[in-house]
Amino acid sequence: MTYDYAAALFAAVLFAAAPLILAALGETVSERAGVINLSMDGTVLFAAMAAFAVARACGNPWIGLVAGAGAGALVALVLAVFGLLLGASELAVGFVLTLFCRELAYFMGHGVARQPGPDLGSLSLPVMSDIPFVGPAVFGQSPVVLLSLVAVAAVWWLLMRTRPGLVLRAVGESPKAAASRGVNVKKVQFLCCLAGGALAGLAGGVYSLSVKPGWGHPQGCEGAGWIALAIVIFGGWKPVRVALGALFFAAIQVAGIALQDALPGLSGALFQIAPFPVMILTLLVVNLRRSTAFREAARRVPLLGHLMPKTAGGAPGAVVGALDRGF
Numbered sequence: 001m002t003y004d005y006a007a008a009l010f011a012a013v014l015f016a017a018a019p020l021i022l023a024a025l026g027e028t029v030s031e032r033a034g035v036i037n038l039s040m041d042g043t044v045l046f047a048a049m050a051a052f053a054v055a056r057a058c059g060n061p062w063i064g065l066v067a068g069a070g071a072g073a074l075v076a077l078v079l080a081v082f083g084l085l086l087g088a089s090e091l092a093v094g095f096v097l098t099l100f101c102r103e104l105a106y107f108m109g110h111g112v113a114r115q116p117g118p119d120l121g122s123l124s125l126p127v128m129s130d131i132p133f134v135g136p137a138v139f140g141q142s143p144v145v146l147l148s149l150v151a152v153a154a155v156w157w158l159l160m161r162t163r164p165g166l167v168l169r170a171v172g173e174s175p176k177a178a179a180s181r182g183v184n185v186k187k188v189q190f191l192c193c194l195a196g197g198a199l200a201g202l203a204g205g206v207y208s209l210s211v212k213p214g215w216g217h218p219q220g221c222e223g224a225g226w227i228a229l230a231i232v233i234f235g236g237w238k239p240v241r242v243a244l245g246a247l248f249f250a251a252i253q254v255a256g257i258a259l260q261d262a263l264p265g266l267s268g269a270l271f272q273i274a275p276f277p278v279m280i281l282t283l284l285v286v287n288l289r290r291s292t293a294f295r296e297a298a299r300r301v302p303l304l305g306h307l308m309p310k311t312a313g314g315a316p317g318a319v320v321g322a323l324d325r326g327f
Contacts (some may be wrong), residue, residue, distance in 0.1 A: 007137065011136060017246045018145050018206055020224065021151065021246040022147075022148055022199050022202045024241060026040070026203070027196055027241050030076075030192055031196075032159060033168050033316075034317075034320075035172050036322050038090075038091055039076070039098045039197075039225075041074045041225025042098030043076070043204065044072075044225045045204065046105040047075075047107045047201035047205055048204035048207045049108060050105075051217070052073070052205075055117055055118050055209055056112055068206075071204070072199070072200045073194050073195075073201060075097060075101055076194050079197070085190075093314060113216045115214075115215070118209070119209050120142060120209050121142070123141065123143040124139070124140055142212045144206045147202075152240065152243045156239040162238065167183055172316035172319065175189075203228070227249060231246050231249060
């Protein structure tokens with residue numbers, strides 16, 4: 001593999017991972033506060049439509065990207081009102097919202113389907129883009145790559161290095177304990193739900209304004225929200241590990257595309273679906289350590305514990321409670 005080819009693959013992985021990173025970070029913020037947002041897939045699709053429609057109307061893709069974030073926050077607002085304020089099951093509300101937003105996106109976006117529109121273009125920062133290998137991939141292609149990396153750093157700093165982040169994590173681990181210390185639990189969860197929705201909305205805008213420019217049926221980002229939900233589990237609800245999970249999934253996608261040229265005898269559909277079973281298998285392996293049966297087997301055969309990868313971390317307590325209550 002030549003240096004230029006490796007650099008091109010690296011750039012492609014960062015580009016493909018950008019919207020997944022944003023969506024997964026949004027779900028991470030929401031779930032660390034104890035709110036499960038199952039509307040993520042519909043949110044990404046609805047925001048992709050809104051972002052492209054607004055960008056086309058205004059002629060400015062950055063305004064469209066902001067509109068996408070606003071659309072994502074609006075969907076999250078509905079979830080927060082019904083789930084947090086009215087006491088409905090957030091799992092049920094989120095699942096209904098993802099179906100509703102999908103159909104609403106295609107209905108409202110019919111007028112701009114297959115129409116030309118602006119996109120975010122490419123970024124070229126002097127000096128920075130000349131850094132070997134990393135420079136062209138981060139500072140010499142679409143600005144969404146840099147946006148996603150900045151988002152990872154910002155969310156990590158907020159959650160792990162600030163007092164509001166400490167409060168957020170405390171609410172997610174034990175809402176009752178946080179409330180006993182004077183924390184307004186519903187307010188924290190409400191704000192985190194909106195922030196998570198806005199990040200998912202940004203992901204939708206990134207799809208329709210950069211990664212898969214335009215709007216149509218299908219748009220091309222269907223299923224991205226479900227992938228983001230899986231990536232959050234894969235990353236153990238930790239921002240940096242979540243980002244690495246998104247990069248891992250994107251790397252599988254890019255590798256599948258690259259292998260189509262090397263193995264022309266295999267069906268292209270095989271390479272398109274390959275990332276999904278690989279991700280499911282990886283999730284299974286990463287979370288296997290949590291099972292009682294595995295811990296017992298590892299106690300009897302110590303080598304087994306060393307061969308299996310360590311888990312990234314457990315789910316926040318409030319998320320476990322919500323899953324136990326179910327629909």
